[in-house]
Amino acid sequence: MSIDIQQPRPQGLVGSLVHIAGTAGGAFEAQFNYRIHEGHDEVVGAFMAGDGIGGHGQFQVQADVSGASFALDRLFVEVFWVSPKDGAELDKIIVPVVYGPLIVPGYRVYQEYEIKPGDTLWGIATQFYGAGNLYPRLVRANPDVITDPNVITPGTVIRIPQS
Incomplete structure (x- = not known):
């Protein structure tokens, strides 16, 4: 089979x-x-x-x-x-x-986000979650893309989990 x-x-x-x-x-x-x-x-x-x-x-x-x-x-x-x-x-x-x-209490869907020059995970987390210290959510949701949270590359598409 x-x-x-x-x-x-x-x-x-x-x-x-x-x-x-x-x-x-x-x-x-x-x-x-x-x-x-x-x-x-x-x-x-x-x-x-x-x-x-x-x-x-x-x-x-x-x-x-x-x-x-x-x-x-x-x-x-x-x-x-x-x-x-x-x-x-x-x-x-x-x-x-x-x-x-x-990762996100009440998770339902995710949004895709393309990293731009000058972006940081702290800034992206602030934009989507209202708090930069929630950036580990982004790391956990993208294990195949974010291997080092201090190094993100413009043009990379990441998933932003939403509740």
């Missing part, structure tokens, strides 16, 4: 409803499982994909993680199928994502 995850994207910013979508299949009874976790708590579920005769089909699942007690804002979305022989988790795909509600 095979699994291709198209949503969420690696390092994608997700909210309390995590959308998992892609294609999967390759077996008669194509049941797949998902797990969303950060090492402390997890949300699990299952879905069917394929056409019942070994073909591949699209899937789209919405997982409500609002009841989870996540302690970290870095989550992992895993999709796999379970071997009927020994219960092993096979063909597992793992997508690391960023959990917005632990």
Whole structure:
């Protein structure tokens, strides 16, 4: 069996409803499982994909993680199928994502912002959050783009989580 995850994207910013979508299949009874976790708590579920005769089909699942007690804002979305022989988790795909509600209370969406010459994270945080000392929100929401908070490059697009 095979699994291709198209949503969420690696390092994608997700909210309390995590959308998992892609294609999967390759077996008669194509049941797949998902797990969303950060090492402390997890949300699990299952879905069917394929056409019942070994073909591949699209899937789209919405997982409500609002009841989870996540302690970290870095989550992992895993999709796999379970071997009927020994219960092993096979063909597992793992997508690391960023959990917005632990960055900005009440997180709903994000806005994109292109860094301009002379910008600082302190200034951007002041502009969007009213306080420069909230710049760590920007760092946490953009782990793949902001690797050093003291060095940002004009033209780089960052995500600004909003409540």
